[in-house]
Amino acid sequence: MKILLLNPPAPQGQRFTREGRCTQQSAIWTTLWPPISLVYAATLLQANGHEVKVIDCPAHDLDLEDVSHLIRAFRPDTVVFSAATPSVESDLALSSMIKNINPAIYTCAFGTHVTVLDQQSLSQSPSLDIIVRNEPEYTILETINALEQPGGLMNLTDISGITYRDAAGVITRNEARPLSHDVVDALPFPDWRLIDVNAYRLPLKDKPFVMIAPQRGCQFPCTFCTAGTYYGKKLRTRKVDLIVQEMKEAVEKFKIRDFFFWAETFTANPSFVRELCNGIIESNLGVSWVCNSRVDTVDGGLLQLMAKAGCWMISYGIESFNPDILKGVRKEIEAGSVNTIISLTKKAGILASAHIIFGLPHETPKTARQTLKRVLALDLDFAQFYCAVPFPGSQLYEQALKEGWLDGTHDFTAFRQEKAVMSLDTITRNEVERVRAEAMRAFYLRPKIISRILRLMSIRHIGKNIISALKFLKTVR
Numbered sequence: 001m002k003i004l005l006l007n008p009p010a011p012q013g014q015r016f017t018r019e020g021r022c023t024q025q026s027a028i029w030t031t032l033w034p035p036i037s038l039v040y041a042a043t044l045l046q047a048n049g050h051e052v053k054v055i056d057c058p059a060h061d062l063d064l065e066d067v068s069h070l071i072r073a074f075r076p077d078t079v080v081f082s083a084a085t086p087s088v089e090s091d092l093a094l095s096s097m098i099k100n101i102n103p104a105i106y107t108c109a110f111g112t113h114v115t116v117l118d119q120q121s122l123s124q125s126p127s128l129d130i131i132v133r134n135e136p137e138y139t140i141l142e143t144i145n146a147l148e149q150p151g152g153l154m155n156l157t158d159i160s161g162i163t164y165r166d167a168a169g170v171i172t173r174n175e176a177r178p179l180s181h182d183v184v185d186a187l188p189f190p191d192w193r194l195i196d197v198n199a200y201r202l203p204l205k206d207k208p209f210v211m212i213a214p215q216r217g218c219q220f221p222c223t224f225c226t227a228g229t230y231y232g233k234k235l236r237t238r239k240v241d242l243i244v245q246e247m248k249e250a251v252e253k254f255k256i257r258d259f260f261f262w263a264e265t266f267t268a269n270p271s272f273v274r275e276l277c278n279g280i281i282e283s284n285l286g287v288s289w290v291c292n293s294r295v296d297t298v299d300g301g302l303l304q305l306m307a308k309a310g311c312w313m314i315s316y317g318i319e320s321f322n323p324d325i326l327k328g329v330r331k332e333i334e335a336g337s338v339n340t341i342i343s344l345t346k347k348a349g350i351l352a353s354a355h356i357i358f359g360l361p362h363e364t365p366k367t368a369r370q371t372l373k374r375v376l377a378l379d380l381d382f383a384q385f386y387c388a389v390p391f392p393g394s395q396l397y398e399q400a401l402k403e404g405w406l407d408g409t410h411d412f413t414a415f416r417q418e419k420a421v422m423s424l425d426t427i428t429r430n431e432v433e434r435v436r437a438e439a440m441r442a443f444y445l446r447p448k449i450i451s452r453i454l455r456l457m458s459i460r461h462i463g464k465n466i467i468s469a470l471k472f473l474k475t476v477r
């Protein structure tokens with residue numbers, strides 16, 4: 001079969017990453033990620049004899065008209081595309097455009113949003129044939145293999161992990177596909193030749209990078225997060241020698257030495273991270289990488305080892321400094337340990353970034369400003385400030401529906417982390433957005449942060465970065 005795998009154009013031409021629990025718009029210090037799920041799926045399909053093409057529309061500023069030309073030129077049998085909550089309407093509308101070009105093309109969507117709201121998404125999008133739920137790669141492969149046989153959609157009855165519209169138009173939800181540990185080691189290395197890796201650059205440094213998935217799943221129960229819903233609540237780590245081999249191939253084939261360890265919480269199993277760091281050090285590859293973490297999963301020794309293995313920045317999910325809020329969302333980290341871990345991170349020579357969410361249950365304007373004060377007192381290099389968004393698939397979504405925090409609205413285009421969508425009894429949407437804007441200004445408009453950022457910027461792109469920074473500041477004025 002000929003399969004086109006698409007990261008669809010985002011609304012208003014924004015640059016949008018859609019990967020697992022992460023839906024983010026790129027900005028000056030968040031970047032567009034290489035679409036690893038599409039590349040993984042395409043690599044697997046290709047290894048099984050299918051002809052594939054991967055198109056990342058946001059990376060190349062492609063709009064719907066460009067996609068239409070691409071489809072007419074490539075003439076795929078199936079189009080597989082990722083979908084995410086804030087862009088789900090336009091993502092799913094893609095299927096009607098595809099069917100208008102050729103009604104015989106099968107349309108297939110995957111991602112966290114459609115995994116959770118599969119039947120609703122199919123009902124609302126009559127031109128969408130199939131939704132792949134959860135971990136997509138092997139489900140996509142089996143689906144394509146089945147579609148290739150005479151009978152097409154009629155062959156999908158036994159494919160686990162899909163919800164689909166059969167030839168008679170009936171929506172059928174097949175049984176779930178078990179999240180097997182074998183999958184993480186069985187997947188082929190993503191074939192980055194399928195995309196233009198140079199289109200993905202580290203923010204500020206402007207160097208090309210690729211993502212490496214060292215593990216899948218997350219054992220923590222944070223109620224605002226969809227990680228466990230998509231890749232499961234059990235941590236599945238890959239064999240260390242496979243990960244090191246994958247890095248070696250990226251260095252040798254693509255001359256890429258910068259990596260983003262894409263994991264729900266990279267340090268969720270510290271002994272695995274120790275083993276991996278030792279493997280990277282022994283390989284002598286001279287690589288640099290970034291990752292995310294929780295403050296209760298690292299210590300000074302591990303941070304030193306990570307630095308030695310090439311880690312130059314860690315993003316910590318801190319969310320709030322208020323113990324009641326943290327307890328309420330089941331992110332039971334010790335707010336008191338944050339300062340120590342950030343200091344140990346810096347002492348190890350690693351840049352520290354924090355993720356903060358305003359407007360979680362129990363938030364008040366006072367607790368939000370107390371959190372901001374604590375953040376400003378930390379020795380951080382970057383901070384991402386978000387408004388709490390109850391993404392479908394999170395426990396917070398169920399809670400928000402039950403408590404009426406969404407004011408009856410289901411406008412998913414508003415589910416973006418720079419916008420507040422929940423009205424709590426304790427804080428209004430406007431107040432959440434106001435504190436977030438205040439936090440951005442208070443954090444970034446400090447001479448020490450401005451000088452750190454300027455030092456990090458590549459000289460070649462300093463002009464471009466400054467223009468982006470000015471645009472960013474305009475949004476938080």
Ligand code: SF4
Nearest residue numbers: 218220222225227264
């Ligand atoms: S630690 Fe919590 S926020 Fe982080 S990925 Fe796991 S569940 Fe999500």
